[in-house]
Amino acid sequence: MRASRVLLAGAAGLTLILSACTTDAPEDPDGASADGENGGELTPDAEWFDQAEFDAQLAQRDIEPEGPADEPWMQAIEPEWVDTADFAIDDPEDAHVCFSNASVSNPWRVTGFITMEQQVEALVDEGRIGSFDSSDAADDDNQQISDIQAFVDSGNCDAIIISPSTTATLTPAVETACESGVPVVVFDRGVNSDCMVTFIHPIGGYAYGADAADFLVENLDPGSTVLALRILPGVDVLEHRWAAAQEIFGDSELDVLGFEFTEGDGAQIKDLVSQHLQRGEVNGIWMDAGDGAVAGLEAFEDAGQPYPVIAGEDELSFMRKWDEEGLTAIGPVYSNFQWRTPVIAAGMILAGEEVPAEWILPQEPVREDDLDEYLDRNSDMPSLHYAKFGGEDLPGFPEAWVDR
């Protein structure tokens, strides 16, 4: 048995050594170029980067949207209005609106779904729609396909709203819903079809990632080190944010140390940031989503290091920390108020009013100068609530969001 013992010991040792070899020399000591380093690769992956879409989203940030400025959920960037007279029904006050939700598996979606339910209450009170029904697929594509099919088969839905869990897999299900003849509204993530009456979404992931990266480039000296914290790989909305950041960091003189996947878990974020701080300075933190930003900042506190320049999100625990500590920070926004728009659009379509074919909502980050205003407006709200939820004028405010 001696031979096999040696073999096993060798295998264990080899694994350790191999993992050491392949990733040796992790740091480029002079920091001149981060290219080619593991994790510090600054050329976006072609699978997740579309130059034309990137340019379009960056340009959309500067376009004045049409619509009332105090109701951003009704605004649209460069809308192409489509006629919906064919979908108008005689008695919208009795209309039954069905919603197939991908999930409420993260705080952003929880906040949004509450806003949507309160918006429904308002629309029912106004007689714009009659009743509302939703299904939750818990991030399962197959579940959502059957949820949509069930809505179609029931024949009770006068309009179907869909927030797809993934793009390609849900496309046929959305097309099935379109073929049933009732108006279909898609929002948040898209599908590869234009059969729906309107597709509602904020500007997008590239703009989000670019807002964050631009801020770091503007507020850090050349040669400063930046650590990127990402939730997980392979999700398009998150990959787009990182691709945009890679594009911008690649043209800057910042030294990107690399990126880490954290699963949004505070303990992992704090541990990873602590370890980077043991090996050297970190001057800036870029995040693809802001939950857990506070845990990252605590790692600096516990290590006795100055706070970094940080891009978080419009999530309240981060914004409160930003205010208390006077951080140099930005809160990029993936507009949470977009959850209001689909039900409003359904009401408009059933009344035969025009809607934009692609309803692009504004997406404006929270900056230093409007931090106080947003903290004020959300002073009763709990952590993990999103400041730009846009539901202040809805029935049930603020209790519905406070007691979630």
Add this chain to the structure above:
Amino acid sequence: MSALRGGTGTVTVLLVLIFVVIATQNPSFFEGPPLMAFAKKAAPLVVLAIGQYLVIVSGEFDLSVGSLVGAQVVIAARLIDGDQAMTYPVIGLMLLFGLLVGLVNGLVTTLLKVPSIITTLGTMLILFGAVRYWTGGAPTGALSEDFRVFGRHGPDGVPVIGQLPWALVIAVVLTVGAILLMRSPYGRSLMATGDNDTAAAFSGVRVWRVRTLAFVGSSLMATVAAILIGGFAGVTAQVGEGLEFTAITAVVLGGVVLGGGRGTVVAAVLGALTVEALFTLFNQLYLPSTIQPTAQGLIIIAAVAYASRRGDLRLPERLRRRPDHPNERQLDSSRR
């Protein structure tokens, strides 16, 4: 040298090996503060591994600890809601809740004879679902500074190491406590039950009570781990996810045989430190996060295979029997 016998040999060698590689990558790791940061991060898993050890050595599993940690942190945040005065009452409540979950796990497993893997899987889902229902998917409230002291702070100004984390103190105290417990009559009964519960029953051990207490111990340890994790990093929606498997991995890596009756507390603690050291090593090596689970799996299989070849993990007689002797199962065993 006695530490290298009795099952802890391989894990000790692996831990030293990992620390050596870390040292080559980052020599400053062994200066005081970074090492204390590692201790602070590793303490919750050490505590969880002690709890899981108690259950595994008695021949059962506890899959509910990850969900329990998540539930406890969320409950604490919601009830404390930033109010310092609520800290200790809520910690008391958490311990009671942990006690209750452990009792349910233990009694359902021993008296209703539901296999523990099913019982605790059920508890895991019940807790996960209940917390999501209660919070609507997003935890609310905040932990108080007093609550966070245990996982985050400690006495400052200690020579060499700077700050002595409370988390380290708690983990050491619980480890010593568990070692003493395993040397007590209860510990011997627990070990005997895991080795062969029929024989233990014949020699007067009340198997159901011994096992139920092991589940209670595991849930209480999960509660302490929740206090440490919540203190370390605050509240996030994902807290506790997947911890049950990390804890089981730690215990198995330490050389405690699944199926019970073998292994020491020290081995489980070393296993937990090894798992945490592996995470740190991967990070120091800038190993892509995507490949880390694969490397972790390879190392664990190789280490356990090596240990069993060495004889560290010689299986109890009962498990080495050939299945083609049906007569041997004649004794009516309370094992399922």
